[in-house]
Amino acid sequence: MGHNAEQFLNSFNRIEKWLRDQLNNPATMGFSEMTRRMAKKSQSQVASFENDLLQMAQLRNAIVHERISKDFVIAEPNEWAVSRITEIEHQLIEPEKVLPKFSKPVTGFEMTISLEEILRIVAKKRYSQFPIYHMGKFKGFITVRGLGIWLAVESTKGEIKLAGKTAGDLLANNYKQGNYEFVGENTKVFQVEEMFASNVRLEAVLITKDGNPDGNLLGIIRPRDLYKNGEKE
Structure with missing residues (x-):
C-alpha cells in the first residue's frame, strides 16, 4: 500500500x-x-x-x-x-477557537461619551464599533451603520442637534438590540459562523473570557473578519 x-x-x-x-x-x-x-x-x-x-x-x-x-x-x-x-x-477533531485567531485590542467607551466625540473618532481613527459601558457594566453596542440610521432619522425632524447628545441617549432612543453577541474564549470559529448565518441583524461577536458581557474584551469578530484578518478596527 x-x-x-x-x-x-x-x-x-x-x-x-x-x-x-x-x-x-x-x-x-x-x-x-x-x-x-x-x-x-x-x-x-x-x-x-x-x-x-x-x-x-x-x-x-x-x-x-x-x-x-x-x-x-x-x-x-x-x-x-x-x-x-x-x-x-x-x-x-480539533476545531479552531476564536482565540487566538481573533484576538485584538478592543476599546470600550463610557455611556457619557458625546455623539460629537464618537463622530470625531470615526473620522480620525476609522473606528466602526463602539462597545458602551457604564461603571464597568456593558450597556450596548453602537456601530457606524446604526449611527448613520439614527442621523438619517433625526434629519427628517429638521436640523440635527448633536450638542449635549451622548451614547446613552442613542442607546435609549433607538438602538436596536440583537446586533451583537458575546462568546467565551473557547468558542469554536464554526459556531460563530453559524451565529452570523442565523441572525441577519448580527453585526459583531464580542469575546470575553467566559462570555460575560461585563468581562474584559479580548477580541471582536465581524462578518468580514471570518474571511480576512488584519483589517484595522
Whole structure:
C-alpha cells in the first residue's frame, strides 16, 4: 500500500472514531450514515464537510475492499484527497477557537461619551464599533451603520442637534438590540459562523473570557473578519 493510501486511511479511521464517539458508539451504523446523522445536528460542523466525507467513504471502500493484493490497491488517493481529509480531520477533531485567531485590542467607551466625540473618532481613527459601558457594566453596542440610521432619522425632524447628545441617549432612543453577541474564549470559529448565518441583524461577536458581557474584551469578530484578518478596527 502506498504512502498516500496509508495516510488517507489513518485520517479516515480517526474521523470514523470521532463520529462514533459523537453518536455514542452506534454498533451497526456505517460511516456514511453517521455522517448524515451528524450533519443534521445543530452546532455540528459536519454539515460543511458532508459531501466531501461521503465521497471519501467511497474512496476508502475502493482502497480497502477492491485491492488486488495486500500491497497493491486500485485506488491510490492523490495529494488533494490526502490534504483534504487531513484538513477535515483537523477541523472536526480539533476545531479552531476564536482565540487566538481573533484576538485584538478592543476599546470600550463610557455611556457619557458625546455623539460629537464618537463622530470625531470615526473620522480620525476609522473606528466602526463602539462597545458602551457604564461603571464597568456593558450597556450596548453602537456601530457606524446604526449611527448613520439614527442621523438619517433625526434629519427628517429638521436640523440635527448633536450638542449635549451622548451614547446613552442613542442607546435609549433607538438602538436596536440583537446586533451583537458575546462568546467565551473557547468558542469554536464554526459556531460563530453559524451565529452570523442565523441572525441577519448580527453585526459583531464580542469575546470575553467566559462570555460575560461585563468581562474584559479580548477580541471582536465581524462578518468580514471570518474571511480576512488584519483589517484595522
